[in-house]
Amino acid sequence: MTFNHHKAKMILDKSFKISEINPKIYGSFIEQLGRAVYGGIYEPTHATADEHGFRKDVIELVKELQVPIIRYPGGNMVSAYNWEDGVGPIELRPKRLDLAWSSLETNEVGTNEFATWAKKVNAEVMMAVNLGTRGIDAARNLVEYCNHPGGTYWSDLRKEHGFEDPHQIKVWCLGNEMDGPWQIGMKTAYEYGRLAAETAKAMKLVDPSIELVSCGSSGSGMATFPEWEAETLEHTYEYADYISLHQYYGNKENDTANYLASTLDMDNFIKTVIATCDYMKAKKRSKKTMYLSFDEWNVWFHSNDQDKKVEPWSTAPPLLEDIYTFEDALLVGSMLNTLLKHSDRVKMACMAQLVNVIAPIMTETGGGIWKQTIFYPYYYTSVYGRGTALHSIVDSPKYDSKDFTDVPYLDQSVVYNEEKDELVIFAVNRHLENPLVVDVDIRSFDGYQLVEHIVLENDDPKAINTIGNEQVKPRNSNQSYIENGTLVAALPKLSWNMIRLGRQQVD
Structure with a gap:
């Protein structure tokens, strides 16, 4: 390889706008699964527990991430969940078999408790309704319970339960992964489409201000994809x-190398769903544009074998507890880049999940807390990736891997925050061996200076963080600089980077 193979170019301009970024793109997910709730966010016997039994150390880390919306209570669990089990006096709540995860659900935490916790972390709730074993009636009653001011059976029951003011939950999921054979109450596209449409009508009659999410395929690898999207949207559009x-x-x-190219698949998945939505828009002669909610995304594979050994019907067993590596953090950074590059259509997204279960935050039950490797790209992108996503013109060297061709070594997204007069570049160098020098033409950002260059790097792609021993954490780089209207960004081999520029302050 010659030196040229280690150089890339990028052109940025304020007028290259993709879209305003909806902050809900940085959402997350808490399912009544494993130790996400019990031993995660809720642990009344913990030294840091507040008056509601919530761990204050967890609350502080979630607030640090600035998570705007959190999906609840599932996930697979919701497809056999009776929401009424989780409200009212805790001592009277039934214990149930959670068929999705072969666990025992104590129902100590339910709708009201979760809404209380979400307020503590400054997040909205994205509530999912059960369209597996239930349907229209349970869904409309839950909307009434959560959102109606009072004077009706369900809203007055909420008041009896100690919640005078409505929760005002504005985003609702119409079921979960309804095409999945693993789902309790799996549906055909026609069955789901009809049920979801009629449920949606009833829910919006109770509260016309809510927004609804129709179920897409459980993943792009499903045999029914994207026919499922087309047929269900016939009914729910x-x-x-x-x-x-x-x-x-x-x-x-x-x-x-192949793993870090996975976001090319994610990009294609998003484009295919957009194309399917726009086909349905044309077919229906509709003026309405369908937006995307990428409400489950992450790395998930480390815990698969361990989960097979968990004792069935135990309470809050350690399920889906992936311990993430440095290379996982790189991919998560690239997945966030992909969402930002599609922010004109992806208006909400949820990293699945938030605490203990395939999560950036890990806790010891009764003990401490720590940040996984994936915490850092999520944190920096959420905090600094607010404003307008910009399209960047990129010339990068490329490579081929087992499943992908023409994979750019440089993966990037760019955010312009006009209010703060700030330009932020999030960049991954996928090269396993060589640093990448990127010449960035910042033609319309006259007077901008380099504020900071944060790097996440490690010589060992398999390095992990454990309690008291963070092998993967960010550092400041002094390798990048601005010269003659060009930002020269030096990206170490296998690294995630945030480069922040701001206008020079005149005293």
Whole structure:
């Protein structure tokens, strides 16, 4: 390889706008699964527990991430969940078999408790309704319970339960992964489409201000994809505001170069769903654009074998507790880049999940807390990736891997925050061996200076963080600089980077 192979170019301009970024693109997910709730967000006997039994150390880390919306209570669990089990006096709540995860659900935490916790972390709730074993009636009653001011059976029951003011939950998922054979109450596209449409109509009659998410395929690998999207949207297009996408990746073959190219698949998945939505828009002669809610995305594969050994029907067993590596953090950074590059259509997204279960935050039950490797790209992108996503013109060297061709070594997204007069570049160098020098033409950002260049790097792609021992954490780089209207960005081999520029302050 000559030196030229280690150089890339990028052109940025304020007028190259993709879209305003909806902050809900940085959402997350808490399912009543494993130790996400019990031992995760809720642990009344913990030293840091507040008056509601919530761990204050967890609350502080979630607030640090600035998560705007959190999906609840599932996930697979919701398809056999009776929401009424989780409200009212805790001592009277029934214990139930959770068929999705072969666990025992104590129902100590339910709708009201979760809404209380969400307020503590400054997040909205994205509530999912059960369209597996239930349907229209349970869904409309839950909307009434959560959102109606009072004077009716369900809203007055909420008041009896100690919640005078409505929760005002504005985003609702019409079921979960309804095309999945693993789902309790799996449906055909026609069955789901009809049920979801009629449920949506009833829910919006109770509260016309809510937004609804129609179920897309459980993943782009489903045999029914994207026919499922087309057929279900035949029924839900005029009632739903979003269609959902779910996707997980894992380095099962231990091929880092191929693994880090997975976002090319994610990009294609998003484009295919957009095309299907726009076909339905044309077919229906509709003026309405369907937006996307990528409400499950992450790396998930490390815990698969361990989960097979968990004792069935136990309470809050350690399920889906992936311990993430440095290379997982790189992919998560690239997945966030992909969402930002599609922010004109992806208006909501949820990293699945938030605490203990395939999560950036891990806790010891009764003990401490720590940040996984994936915490950092999520944190920096959420905090600094607010404003307008910009399209960047990129010339990068490329490589081929087992499943992908023409994979750019440089993966990037760009955010311009006009209010703060700030330009932020998020960049991954996928090269396993060589640094990448990127010449960035910042033609319309005259007077901008380099504020900081944060790097996440490690010589070991398999390095992990454990309690008290963070092997993967960010550092400041002094390798990048601005010269003659060009930002020269030096990206170490296998690294995630945030480069922040701001206008020079005149005293």
